[in-house]
Amino acid sequence: MSREVLRVTGLRGGDEEIGYVDVRGPADGPHVTVIAGVHGTEYTSIAAVRRLAAVLEREGTVVAGRVTAVPLVNPSAFWSRTPFVVPADGLNLNRSFPGRADGSDAEVLAHHLVETFVVGADALLDLHAGDLPEALEPFALYEESPVEGASRDLALAYGLGHVVRQSAAARTVGGSTCAAAADLGVPAVVAESGQNGVLDPVAVDRHTTGLTNALRHLGVLAGEAVPGAALAGRTASEHDGWHWLRTPVAGWWEAAVGTGAVVAEGDLLGTVSGLLGGVLHEVRAPEDGVPLFVTSSPAVLADGLLLGLARGH
Numbered sequence: 001m002s003r004e005v006l007r008v009t010g011l012r013g014g015d016e017e018i019g020y021v022d023v024r025g026p027a028d029g030p031h032v033t034v035i036a037g038v039h040g041t042e043y044t045s046i047a048a049v050r051r052l053a054a055v056l057e058r059e060g061t062v063v064a065g066r067v068t069a070v071p072l073v074n075p076s077a078f079w080s081r082t083p084f085v086v087p088a089d090g091l092n093l094n095r096s097f098p099g100r101a102d103g104s105d106a107e108v109l110a111h112h113l114v115e116t117f118v119v120g121a122d123a124l125l126d127l128h129a130g131d132l133p134e135a136l137e138p139f140a141l142y143e144e145s146p147v148e149g150a151s152r153d154l155a156l157a158y159g160l161g162h163v164v165r166q167s168a169a170a171r172t173v174g175g176s177t178c179a180a181a182a183d184l185g186v187p188a189v190v191a192e193s194g195q196n197g198v199l200d201p202v203a204v205d206r207h208t209t210g211l212t213n214a215l216r217h218l219g220v221l222a223g224e225a226v227p228g229a230a231l232a233g234r235t236a237s238e239h240d241g242w243h244w245l246r247t248p249v250a251g252w253w254e255a256a257v258g259t260g261a262v263v264a265e266g267d268l269l270g271t272v273s274g275l276l277g278g279v280l281h282e283v284r285a286p287e288d289g290v291p292l293f294v295t296s297s298p299a300v301l302a303d304g305l306l307l308g309l310a311r312g313h
Helices: 043-056 075-080 105-118 148-158 177-183 201-217 228-232
Strands: 002-008 016-024 027-035 064-070 123-128 134-136 139-143 162-166 188-192 237-240 242-246 251-255 268-273 279-284 289-295 305-311
Touching (some): 016 075, 016 105, 027 043, 027 105, 105 177, 123 148, 148 201, 188 201, 201 228, 237 289, 237 305, 242 289
Antiparallel strands (some): 002 016, 242 305, 251 268, 289 305
């Protein structure tokens, strides 16, 4: 095993050191990059890649190709317990890829991450969870692209209950690792398990099981992959895109549905009220779908994100 450090210098918030392990197997095979901690308080994802790094230390684990495991790519957010953004510039790192060498801290960090961990890779697995104010139903996301077939297979192998295909023409989540990788021709998946910034052992185990199966599917880890449905206990629901619903007004948000619920077009999903009462805005389903994440904090600002509704069910 090779333990390495990526040093990113010249950042307004101070230099960053990003530790990772890089292991090569005895046979030829793909180079797979696994990252977590794009958002610094999504702890289940970080824990799962930490586990992977420990497993990679065992001789004979990587049987072919190469695995690069990076548990934490946004250290300043982790140490400051900052959800969503890079603290120095307030920008969401997962809206900043592929980044710019001469940009803000998030853009510079994104640039170095892409150049070091995505360019030249054969596949990318980016692990996430619901952040501090987010409830979440486990799902995987991949991009419409020339490599979407391989990306979809990887998402299904992860074995979560829902898989979302995101259109290239209308990327709800632009500037993500997944989108940047797809644009470079690298099959990629964002995998989500866990919620509310809680280090939930069940969610960590789900990530670990899915990650191991995906790496076996790619042929880099010892052992046989199983159908993803066997991990989830059912065949995954596949969704062709989704809606991210926002509030036009600030107020007190209360969801009327939970994550994973099946809703029909027109169903009430929640309300935004004034602090002294009175509904200011009703949120209704624009079409049939399944909420995969829901903002669990009552406090929402104007244009605040409320939930992600995957299309169909």
